[in-house]
Amino acid sequence: MPSNQLDPNKWVDRYSDYLFNYTIVRVNDREVANDLISETFLAGLKSAKNFKGEASERTWLISILKRKIIDHYRRNNSKKGQAEVKINYTGEDSEGEWLEEQVADQFDRTAEDEMENNELGLAILDCLDSINEKQAAIFKRKTIDGVDTEAICNEFDITPSNLWVIIHRARTALAACMEKNWF
Amino acid sequence: MSKKNKSLFVDCSEAATCCTKAQYDEAGFFEKIKLMIHLAFCRTCRTFSSKNSKLTRKIEEANLKCCSEEKKREWRESINKLHREEHS
Ligand SMILES: [Zn+2]
Numbered sequence: 001m002p003s004n005q006l007d008p009n010k011w012v013d014r015y016s017d018y019l020f021n022y023t024i025v026r027v028n029d030r031e032v033a034n035d036l037i038s039e040t041f042l043a044g045l046k047s048a049k050n051f052k053g054e055a056s057e058r059t060w061l062i063s064i065l066k067r068k069i070i071d072h073y074r075r076n077n078s079k080k081g082q083a084e085v086k087i088n089y090t091g092e093d094s095e096g097e098w099l100e101e102q103v104a105d106q107f108d109r110t111a112e113d114e115m116e117n118n119e120l121g122l123a124i125l126d127c128l129d130s131i132n133e134k135q136a137a138i139f140k141r142k143t144i145d146g147v148d149t150e151a152i153c154n155e156f157d158i159t160p161s162n163l164w165v166i167i168h169r170a171r172t173a174l175a176a177c178m179e180k181n182w183f
Numbered sequence: 184m185s186k187k188n189k190s191l192f193v194d195c196s197e198a199a200t201c202c203t204k205a206q207y208d209e210a211g212f213f214e215k216i217k218l219m220i221h222l223a224f225c226r227t228c229r230t231f232s233s234k235n236s237k238l239t240r241k242i243e244e245a246n247l248k249c250c251s252e253e254k255k256r257e258w259r260e261s262i263n264k265l266h267r268e269e270h271s
Pocket residue numbers: 194195196198221225226227228229
């Protein structure tokens with residue numbers, strides 16, 4: 001029996017922020033990132049029967065997303081990169097190689113610390129995954145979305161003092177989780 | 184509650200709440216004073232407070248972005264729809 005199972009109905013709640021932060025720094029465009037994530041979810045559903053349960057659900061989705069990102073560069077390159085191909089490479093069979101360089105190039109161009117911050121962000125989201133789901137949701141609304149205290153209280157039907165206790169607990173758990181690698 | 188508000192000396196849990204509010208610039212004037220007084224003599228809360236500030240800095244550095252709720256709703260719907268179709 002596989003140790004990991006797919007639960008597509010939870011994908012959006014569990015992974016969309018993670019996938020989004022992973023993608024945005026690599027493609028630098030919200031629209032493109034959203035499209036790639038849509039494609040990833042759909043491709044995931046379609047190939048769900050191939051999931052062997054060896055990797056975690058998220059690792060598996062990320063591997064699909066990575067291919068989508070490469071495809072995105074491939075599409076872009078075929079539109080505007082033809083001239084460059086001809087200058088840099090004469091043989092047609094080196095296209096694969098060139099593509100990899102292009103992708104690596106894109107990563108270089110995004111400042112290196114941006115990638116590092118992206119890793120930090122993914123680590124934060126990772127830690128948030130491991131804490132109480134409701135605490136994490138309220139923490140995200142407040143800290144990442146920057147929503148007003150009052151609006152969050154209405155949304156979750158809690159009092160401001162409840163909110164601060166919840167946020168405080170989330171931050172304590174988060175700091176403890178982050179301590180291992182980042183503090 | 185009124186008893187708490189009158190005193191400038193607060194316990195660790197109230198200090199912790201003030202500290203967390205302060206991370207979001209939502210601590211009031213008296214809350215800040217209470218926190219400062221508490222931190223002056225409570226080592227545990229001082230340690231926590233510096234961790235809490237560090238966490239704020241790290242979160243800022245990470246520059247996390249959320250996808251829009253609208254997009255999430257859209258994804259949820261299309262996944263549910265496809266998922267149902269495949270299982271019927
Ligand atoms: Zn204390």
